[in-house]
Amino acid sequence: MPKRTSTTLKLYRKGVEERRYYGERTPKDLVRYALNMLGDHAKSISTEEELEKFTVSDPEYMFVGAFAEDTELYQEFLKQAELKREFFRFALVRDPELLKKIGQTNAVVAYQPEFLRNKWEPSRKVFTGIPFDLGDFIHSARVDLVGVITRNTKEEFEVFRPLLITSFDVDFDVNRKHTNYVRNRLLKVASEFSPQIHMTMGNLNITRYYAPDDRYNDTGIVMTVIDKAGWEYTVPKETEFSLENLRKVVTDVISGEIKGKPYKSDEAPVQKKRVKKAVADTFHDIVLDETKNVLVEFYSPYCGHCKSSNPDLQRASFESKGGAKAWSSLKWMPCPTLFPDLSSLEGSPLFTTYRKVKILVPLNSRENEQSK
Numbered sequence: 571m572p573k574r575t576s577t578t579l580k581l582y583r584k585g586v587e588e589r590r591y592y593g594e595r596t597p598k599d600l601v602r603y604a605l606n607m608l609g610d611h612a613k614s615i616s617t618e619e620e621l622e623k624f625t626v627s628d629p630e631y632m633f634v635g636a637f638a639e640d641t642e643l644y645q646e647f648l649k650q651a652e653l654k655r656e657f658f659r660f661a662l663v664r665d666p667e668l669l670k671k672i673g674q675t676n677a678v679v680a681y682q683p684e685f686l687r688n689k690w691e692p693s694r695k696v697f698t699g700i701p702f703d704l705g706d707f708i709h710s711a712r713v714d715l716v717g718v719i720t721r722n723t724k725e726e727f728e729v730f731r732p733l734l735i736t737s738f739d740v741d742f743d744v745n746r747k748h749t750n751y752v753r754n755r756l757l758k759v760a761s762e763f764s765p766q767i768h769m770t771m772g773n774l775n776i777t778r779y780y781a782p783d784d785r786y787n788d789t790g791i792v793m794t795v796i797d798k799a800g801w802e803y804t805v806p807k808e809t810e811f812s813l814e815n816l817r818k819v820v821t822d823v824i825s826g827e828i829k830g831k832p833y834k835s836d837e838a839p840v841q842k843k844r845v846k847k848a849v850a851d852t853f854h855d856i857v858l859d860e861t862k863n864v865l866v867e868f869y870s871p872y873c874g875h876c877k878s879s880n881p882d883l884q885r886a887s888f889e890s891k892g893g894a895k896a897w898s899s900l901k902w903m904p905c906p907t908l909f910p911d912l913s914s915l916e917g918s919p920l921f922t923t924y925r926k927v928k929i930l931v932p933l934n935s936r937e938n939e940q941s942k
Contacts, residue, residue, distance in 0.1 A: 581607060589656070593722065602628075603656055612651040612660040618671055624661050625681040629742075631711045632681045634661045636674045646701035647678055650708055658708065678704060680711040685742045688754070690761040691715045715764060716756045719772040730768040731798045732823050736811075737774045738791040752791065752811070759816050766824050795823050799854065801830025 579591040593599050612635065615621050625632055635647040651660035669675050680695040687693045691714060697707045709726055712718075719727045719735060727733060736756055740749055753771060760769040774792065793805040793816075809815050822828040831851075838852050848856040848866075857864050867879065 591656070593656070606655050606657075606659060611655045612648060612662040615661045615663050616665045616668065618668060621661075621663065621668065621671070624659070626684040628659045629683050629685070630658050631683065631708075632659045632661070633708060633711075634663055634672070634679045634681065636663050636669050636672050636677050636679060638664065638666065638669060638675050641676050643676055643678070643698075643701045643704065646704050650704055653705075654708060674698075678707070680707070682714065685746075686714065686718070688715075688757055690757045713768075713770075715760045715769070716753055717770045719770040724772075727768070727770050728796060728800075731796055731800070732767050733796045734767060734769045734820065734823065735794045735796065736769070736771040736791060737794065738771070740771055740773050755811075755813055755816060759813065759820060762817075763820050763824065767820055793819060795819070795828055795830060797823070797828070797830040799830065803828055803830040 577595075579595075581588050581591060591603060593603060613624065615624060615634070621634070624634070633647075633651075635644065635651075637644040637647070647660075647662075654660075663669060663672060672679060674696055676698065678697040680697070682693045682695075695707075695711055697704060699707070712723065713727055713730065717727060718740060727735075736752065738748075738752060739745055742749055756769050756771060760767075774790070791811040792807070793809070793811070795803040795805070797803065805819055809819070819828065838849055839847050846856060857866055869879075
């Protein structure tokens with residue numbers, strides 16, 4: 571989801587508005603964005619020297635299209651390069667000798683940023699699949715053995731669960747020695763337990779939910795687990811960051827001894843009405859029931875429209891009772907601030923359907939409004 575700010579930045583190319591900038595507002599990020607938007611969306615490379623220079627030119631993954639002919643994958647590569655040029659850098663190789671050097675043809679090669687390269691994993695990834703999947707490959711390339719998670723990339727990492735996020739002062743420019751110290755230990759343990767658990771690191775306060783201010787230990791390193799269900803667990807601050815303790819945390823996560831839970835939850839109410847109320851602790855049991863179809867209203871207690879919809883929910887619940895294809899239960903609960911997998915739900919009241927656990931498109935979502 572694009573990050574909202576109080577100011578708006580837009581790119582104009584030759585007097586025509588082309589796109590809006592949603593990235594970070596630091597000078598470093600703004601300069602990188604401007605450079606990525608200059609010139610062709612895929613730079614033509616014809617010499618080995620140009621290739622070597624390109625593959626160490628950016629702090630993000632760099633993508634090289636290796637094509638001897640104009641295939642469907644070639645066309646899709648150019649399309650993705652235009653769409654994603656503000657996030658990544660792209661280059662195109664068509665010289666036969668250079669293709670031999672790369673060792674690939676009709677393929678897209680992703681090169682890991684130089685400062686992230688290590689002995690535990692290859693520094694490049696190769697895509698030779700169907701063109702339709704190229705966009706997913708580009709976005710998922712940064713999910714390394716121990717990738718760097720940010721607020722703009724967290725969704726790409728959090729689909730891999732269980733996930734261990736190690737938060738500290740990550741800075742490869744000013745704090746490179748300490749950053750590599752922590753990352754090398756994460757890499758060693760990750761190489762032992764992958765793919766049973768996924769690991770990443772990021773700056774403090776990168777995790778999604780609210781957490782107590784006293785969770786940080788003396789070393790400034792916090793280990794947070796997101797379990798398979800999407801709940802968050804913060805390792806106690808008394809646990810010192812070390813290889814031994816890191817392995818203990820990972821084995822406990824894999825064995826199921828460590829499980830996440832809501833940071834806070836209202837007390838579960840006594841359910842007397844047909845339209846029930848779910849809180850954080852009861853969300854999975856009430857809503858994510860594999861035997862039921864559920865209509866959920868996400869509401870705010872300060873919203874007049876939300877309060878006025880309660881009689882309609884009661885009536886709909888009564889009328890839908892019975893029948894093989896009927897919604898067997900209709901329920902409502904507070905806004906999704908403390909719930910995993912619900913960050914894309916906005917506004918109140920918002921009605922969302924769950925058909926035997928699978929979440930469907932919200933009934934009053936922006937997507938539905940645009941399609942009308």
